[in-house]
Amino acid sequence: MVDVDPDTLLEWLNMGQGDERDMQLIALEQLCMLLLMSDNIDRCFESCPPRTFLPALCRIFLDECAPENVLEVTARAITYYLDVSAECTRRIVAVDGALKSLCNRLVIVELSSRTSKDLGEQCVKVLELICTREAGAVFEAGGLQCALTFIREFGSAVHKDTLHSAMNVVTRLCGRMEPQDQNLETCVKSLSTLLEHEDKYVSDGALRCFASLADRFTRRVVDPAPLAKHGLTGELLRQLASAAGANERSTSSSATPDAKTNNTSVSTIVSLLITLCRGSPAITHDLLRSELPDAIEKALQGEERCILDTMRLVDLLLVLLFEGRQALPKSSVSLPRGGGPGIRRFDGSSERSHRQLIDCIRSKDTDALIDAIENGGFEVNFMDDVGQTLLNWASAFGTLEMVEYLCERGADVNRGQRSSSLHYAACFGRPAVAKVH
Numbered sequence: 001m002v003d004v005d006p007d008t009l010l011e012w013l014n015m016g017q018g019d020e021r022d023m024q025l026i027a028l029e030q031l032c033m034l035l036l037m038s039d040n041i042d043r044c045f046e047s048c049p050p051r052t053f054l055p056a057l058c059r060i061f062l063d064e065c066a067p068e069n070v071l072e073v074t075a076r077a078i079t080y081y082l083d084v085s086a087e088c089t090r091r092i093v094a095v096d097g098a099l100k101s102l103c104n105r106l107v108i109v110e111l112s113s114r115t116s117k118d119l120g121e122q123c124v125k126v127l128e129l130i131c132t133r134e135a136g137a138v139f140e141a142g143g144l145q146c147a148l149t150f151i152r153e154f155g156s157a158v159h160k161d162t163l164h165s166a167m168n169v170v171t172r173l174c175g176r177m178e179p180q181d182q183n184l185e186t187c188v189k190s191l192s193t194l195l196e197h198e199d200k201y202v203s204d205g206a207l208r209c210f211a212s213l214a215d216r217f218t219r220r221v222v223d224p225a226p227l228a229k230h231g232l233t234g235e236l237l238r239q240l241a242s243a244a245g246a247n248e249r250s251t252s253s254s255a256t257p258d259a260k261t262n263n264t265s266v267s268t269i270v271s272l273l274i275t276l277c278r279g280s281p282a283i284t285h286d287l288l289r290s291e292l293p294d295a296i297e298k299a300l301q302g303e304e305r306c307i308l309d310t311m312r313l314v315d316l317l318l319v320l321l322f323e324g325r326q327a328l329p330k331s332s333v334s335l336p337r338g339g340g341p342g343i344r345r346f347d348g349s350s351e352r353s354h355r356q357l358i359d360c361i362r363s364k365d366t367d368a369l370i371d372a373i374e375n376g377g378f379e380v381n382f383m384d385d386v387g388q389t390l391l392n393w394a395s396a397f398g399t400l401e402m403v404e405y406l407c408e409r410g411a412d413v414n415r416g417q418r419s420s421s422l423h424y425a426a427c428f429g430r431p432a433v434a435k436v437h
Contacts, residue, residue: 006047013056016063021070024060028073035080050081054091057081058098068115071105075122082129089133099141102126106150106166111157121162124150128165131172144173145183148190151202160199167194167205174209175401179222185229188213192230195239207239207268211367214275218374225280233276233287237295240269243306266302267360270309271371274316278328284320305356357382357390361398369394369402373409380411387417395421396428403436 012027031048038044060066060074081088092098102123109120127147131138147169155163174191177184194206210227217224243266277284299310319327357378360368369390372378383389391411394402403421407413413421425433 009048010052010056013053013060016060016066021067025070025073028060028070028077032073032077032080035077035084041084045084050085050088050091054078054081054088055095058092058095061101062095062097068113068119072115072119072122075102075119075126079122079125079129082126086129086133089130092130093134093137099130099137099143103138103141103143103146106146107153109150109154111154117154117158120150120154121158124162124166124169127169131169135172136176138169139173139176143169144177144187147173148187148194151194152190155197155199155202163199164201167202171205171208171212175212175216177213177216179217179220179224179226184226188227188232189230192232192235195232195235204265204268207265207272208365208367211268211272211275214272214279215367215370218275218279223280223282224276225282228276228280228283228286233273233283234290236269236273237287237291240266240273240310241291241295241298243269243299243302266299266306266309267356267368268365270313271368273313275371277313277316277320281325284317288317288321358384358393361390361393361402364397364399364402366399366401366405369398370405373405380406380409381415383415383417389416389421391421392416392419392424395424395430395433400432400436403433407436 009027009031012023013031015021015024015027031053034044034048035041057074057078061071066074078092105123106120106127108116110116124147127138127143131143147166151163151166151170155166170191174187177187181187191206191209195203195210197203197206210232213227214224217227273287277287296310296314300307302310357369357372360372373380380391381389389411391403391406391413392415394406403425411421415421419427422434425431
């Protein structure tokens with residue numbers, strides 16, 4: 001398409017009655033081609049600015065009479081805008097009802113219709129991109145329940161990358177759920193099922209979701225027993241027991257991505273079990289009367305990382321059994337805000353070194369990092385042997401949530417022998433992280 005008049009394009013996008021629908025579809029296809037093929041996106045944004053075109057695209061989604069083929073191309077155009085600039089998310093969120101309409105499309109997919117299926121998949125991509133900036137707005141629009149329904153009902157019939165994108169949406173949104181949320185039980189039931197999903201990316205994502213939920217319960221000082229209503233602890237023990245076999249198979253290639261992923265999963269499983277036991281006497285009671293001894297015995301036959309992580313759990317259980325719950329350090333005082341030394345009782349034993357904390361940062365395991373600092377009493381301003389702090393590492397390789405958490409806990413942004421955390425964020429092209437500092 002050559003020399004399209006932007007005003008005419010925008011006018012056609014706003015059509016939608018009778019024969020005008022064909023003109024609207026033509027305008028959408030042309031806009032997609034412009035965004036996709038432009039060799040100068042700045043010039044393209046000048047001619048088709050997001051401030052006027054994105055609201056027009058959102059209004060198409062709000063049109064109850066819009067056919068699915070039109071909506072699919074509309075979702076594609078929105079995706080192209082978001083691919084180019086994440087700042088476009090605020091334009092979409094600003095349109096009342098747009099996010100809710102996008103979310104609802106995930107639960108009304110007709111698998112017998114190729115167009116309907118393509119529309120659902122494209123909406124998943126849009127929500128995944130929006131969640132990078134506006135996860136809270138997507139959560140408020142019901143995105144978590146819709147994404148879980150999409151995975152449960154249609155996950156086996158869509159492309160694998162779409163399934164993974166839907167799981168990314170769920171993972172980002174789970175951290176927003178409060179203990180008193182009316183949808184909690186439905187969410188827990190769905191996640192418990194996904195823990196056994198045949199796709200490891202999905203099952204690992206469900207595990208991270210439970211870790212986020214457990215952390216939320218801990219922060220709100222609420223017993224996390226509701227999380228275990230649908231067989232969570234039994235599945236965690238099964239995965240812990242099988243971790244030894246998986247690690248043995250990967251011993252010969254311990255540096256492979258699969259081996260590293262398995263090590264991260266073991267750490268997440270153990271950290272989650274520890275969080276659950278710390279917060280819930282009922283879960284601890286049931287766990288001690290389950291297949292726990294067998295799971296521990298098998299896990300201790302694995303490689304070193306698996307053994308050390310398992311011993312953290314054993315250490316906690318011994319404290320609970322022989323000294324009682326009152327012997328546990330309070331997470332709120334385990335690390336003073338000023339960065340002084342905290343209590344290092346069971347969860348921060350010598351087995352879990354600061355090198356492993358750095359591994360957590362590099363693997364973007366936010367929950368494991370928070371668990372180690374809050375429950376293990378690790379120093380947030382710790383500096384490694386090359387003069388880099390945890391905040392330095394997080395600014396370069398970690399998640400935005402890690403940086404926010406470390407700053408909240410009193411990490412010094414100017415500390416570090418080589419450079420400051422702000423410098424690392426700038427060098428690695430992470431403006432969102434730099435803004436936190």
